[in-house]
Amino acid sequence: MSWLQQLYDTYEECSKVPEFVSGDNPLLPICHTTQNAHIEVILDGEGHFLRAKVLSKGELLTVVPCTEGSAGRSGSKPVNHPLCDKLQYVAGDYVVLGGDVTVGFSKNPQEPYQNYLSQLAAWVNSSASHPKAKAIYEYVSKGTLIADLVKAQCLFLDDKQQLLKKWDKDEDAPAIFKILPAGQTTEAAFIRWRVETPSELVTATWEDHNLMAAWIRFYNQRESTKGLCMVTGETVALATQHPSGIRHGADKAKLISSNDSSGYTFRGRFTDSDGSQACSVSSEVSQKSHNALRWLVQRKQAYRFGDQVFVSWAKSGEEIPDPFADSHALLGTEPEEDETTNIGDVGQAFAKRLSKKIAGYQANIADTSNIIVMGLDSATPGRMAITFYRELERSEFLARLEQWHTQFAWHQNFSKDVKFIGTPAPRDIAEAAYGRRLDDKLKKAVVERLLPCIIDQYPFPNDLMFSTIQRVSNRVGMDGWEWEKTLGIACSLFRGTHQQENYRMSLEEDRTTRDYLYGRLLAVADYIEEVSLSDSEKNRQTNAARFMQRFASNPYKTWPMLYDQLTPYIARLKANRKGLWIKLENLLDDIKCKFTAEIFTDNAQLSGEYLLAYHCQRKELWKKIEKDTATDQSDD
Numbered sequence: 001m002s003w004l005q006q007l008y009d010t011y012e013e014c015s016k017v018p019e020f021v022s023g024d025n026p027l028l029p030i031c032h033t034t035q036n037a038h039i040e041v042i043l044d045g046e047g048h049f050l051r052a053k054v055l056s057k058g059e060l061l062t063v064v065p066c067t068e069g070s071a072g073r074s075g076s077k078p079v080n081h082p083l084c085d086k087l088q089y090v091a092g093d094y095v096v097l098g099g100d101v102t103v104g105f106s107k108n109p110q111e112p113y114q115n116y117l118s119q120l121a122a123w124v125n126s127s128a129s130h131p132k133a134k135a136i137y138e139y140v141s142k143g144t145l146i147a148d149l150v151k152a153q154c155l156f157l158d159d160k161q162q163l164l165k166k167w168d169k170d171e172d173a174p175a176i177f178k179i180l181p182a183g184q185t186t187e188a189a190f191i192r193w194r195v196e197t198p199s200e201l202v203t204a205t206w207e208d209h210n211l212m213a214a215w216i217r218f219y220n221q222r223e224s225t226k227g228l229c230m231v232t233g234e235t236v237a238l239a240t241q242h243p244s245g246i247r248h249g250a251d252k253a254k255l256i257s258s259n260d261s262s263g264y265t266f267r268g269r270f271t272d273s274d275g276s277q278a279c280s281v282s283s284e285v286s287q288k289s290h291n292a293l294r295w296l297v298q299r300k301q302a303y304r305f306g307d308q309v310f311v312s313w314a315k316s317g318e319e320i321p322d323p324f325a326d327s328h329a330l331l332g333t334e335p336e337e338d339e340t341t342n343i344g345d346v347g348q349a350f351a352k353r354l355s356k357k358i359a360g361y362q363a364n365i366a367d368t369s370n371i372i373v374m375g376l377d378s379a380t381p382g383r384m385a386i387t388f389y390r391e392l393e394r395s396e397f398l399a400r401l402e403q404w405h406t407q408f409a410w411h412q413n414f415s416k417d418v419k420f421i422g423t424p425a426p427r428d429i430a431e432a433a434y435g436r437r438l439d440d441k442l443k444k445a446v447v448e449r450l451l452p453c454i455i456d457q458y459p460f461p462n463d464l465m466f467s468t469i470q471r472v473s474n475r476v477g478m479d480g481w482e483w484e485k486t487l488g489i490a491c492s493l494f495r496g497t498h499q500q501e502n503y504r505m506s507l508e509e510d511r512t513t514r515d516y517l518y519g520r521l522l523a524v525a526d527y528i529e530e531v532s533l534s535d536s537e538k539n540r541q542t543n544a545a546r547f548m549q550r551f552a553s554n555p556y557k558t559w560p561m562l563y564d565q566l567t568p569y570i571a572r573l574k575a576n577r578k579g580l581w582i583k584l585e586n587l588l589d590d591i592k593c594k595f596t597a598e599i600f601t602d603n604a605q606l607s608g609e610y611l612l613a614y615h616c617q618r619k620e621l622w623k624k625i626e627k628d629t630a631t632d633q634s635d636d
Contacts, residue, residue, distance in 0.1 A: 007289035014317040025298045030287040036060040037192040045197035047138025052152040054175040063206040065215040071243040080116040084192045089116040092143020098162030128218035132195040229282035239286040253384035308444045309376045316369040327422020347505040350421045358402045371397035404454045408496035412488040426450040432489040433467040465493040469608040473552040475545045494608030507616040514599035518555045519613030527621045532569035556603040
């Protein structure tokens with residue numbers, strides 16, 4: 001029950017903040033949910049139809065009153081919302097004009113409308129009534145909604161004077177057919193209300209807080225089962241159904257649910273179908289907890305991939321760093337290096353920027369505010385599971401996040417405009433390990449495996465690292481931009497999983513291990529040919545790029561062959577850029593001299609260390625040697 005308690009506490013804390021209960025993603029009051037409306041009907045204070053319009057995409061989301069049954073409705077006989085709903089419920093002429101009825105209502109097709117009208121009448125005639133609710137009741141009692149919408153050209157009739165459900169004509173479709181979700185007909189159109197009176201400034205029902213409070217008062221007056229709430233410890237009205245629509249408006253999966261009492265549902269464990277014997281939660285706690293979770297999922301901190309959702313938050317509502325973001329997103333657009341930063345200092349400069357950013361979060365988040373990380377997923381349309389759940393203290397969460405971004409930091413080259421020093425996001429790691437076209441299930445599985453590495457500091461999975469190194473070694477199998485991105489990620493993963501080696505994010509000329517030296521040789525060979533090709537305005541892969549996979553598998557046998565391929569390019573450099581060639585020749589000799597005979601003749605497969613050396617040496621060449629010889633086009 002810990003997750004319910006944390007969500008309930010989050011609701012209690014955040015509902016006191018004005019900015020959280022308003023805007024495009026408000027923290028909903030109890031007894032309310034959100035729906036995507038399609039048609040807005042405007043009435044006057046007496047319940048007369050004034051006009052109607054089809055909504056645009058940017059104004060669909062609507063806060064509507066709901067009951068326990070309607071908030072979690074599903075199946076063949078759903079329960080109506082009390083004020084705003086689909087045509088089947090709010091239109092008295094729905095059946096007459098050819099609307100299809102849910103199977104559960106086949107014995108009485110008018111039952112959805114009658115139930116809606118009966119519940120609305122009970123509200124209007126109670127002590128918690130509201131003028132807007134009365135106006136809407138007066139109008140819907142007339143049973144002319146679809147006819148009025150046809151006159152307003154929001155809906156249309158076919159040749160048989162029945163509701164036109166699909167648009168099959170050649171001319172441009174009316175607005176209602178464009179705004180409905182794919183595969184749905186006009187019968188699914190959701191209606192919301194606006195009541196205009198001379199003395200009322202707030203005309204929209206979804207913005208009227210007095211109307212919302214009136215519905216809450218009425219709903220709380222209903223008879224309900226009393227019992228012990230396991231969250232608050234009080235004897236109050238218990239929830240018999242729990243909300244759905246957590247991840248999005250059409251989400252029918254529930255975190256807490258119980259089945260009917262037929263068909264041996266409980267297999268002898270329980271005698272009731274309301275779930276109270278297993279988990280008794282008050283209606284208020286259930287609604288507040290689910291509203292808080294729905295609100296959190298819609299915020300920017302949520303990581304989504306299909307039905308898989310991960311959300312992290314502080315109970316007090318303060319902004320926290322996103323554990324699923326890469327370092328570029330975490331640190332923002334601040335400059336990575338200033339003019340005084342040397343190439344060899346990039347690791348220290350990154351660590352200082354990261355530490356400063358984390359310290360900022362540390363100061364803004366209250367000492368008593370825990371950080372919660374929760375993962376949600378569903379294997380079926382009706383049941384949702386919590387796949388990951390952790391509660392951490394503020395300092396512990398920030399320290400682990402800082403450790404993750406520091407441990408796996410490297411030079412990243414995602415695109416022409418996105419280059420940064422830091423750690424890639426889990427999604428990018430999954431694509432680097434298995435390719436951009438990997439199966440959705442595999443990508444979700446990779447993200448689930450990486451989350452404990454970030455939050456719990458579990459060891460990084462070696463198979464992901466090896467797969468990424470293998471893919472980046474096969475350079476000819478990827479486009480140039482994808483290979484550059486994968487190279488940076490592969491270096492991140494190898495460096496992060498070999499912390500004991502203390503690899504720096506710059507060229508280590510004093511490191512004399514076999515794999516590191518071979519990686520430097522490959523970078524120099526690649527640079528020699530690349531410079532020669534650019535001088536002659538040719539654009540193709542170098543021999544070092546084409547033989548990279550073979551070189552990684554058999555470095556000693558491949559190097560002589562690769563060096564022989566450089567002969568024409570070396571000759572071209574000698575003729576056109578002699579000064580540059582002298583520097584490169586000296587560099588090759590210096591690297592070769594660091595080898596011992598024993599390690600040079602070792603033909604075993606190279607580890608990912610060679611990629612670190614290759615990346616750093618190449619970066620050093622383009623930044624330093626090219627700059628030093630930019631004016632040296634010929635030297636006798």
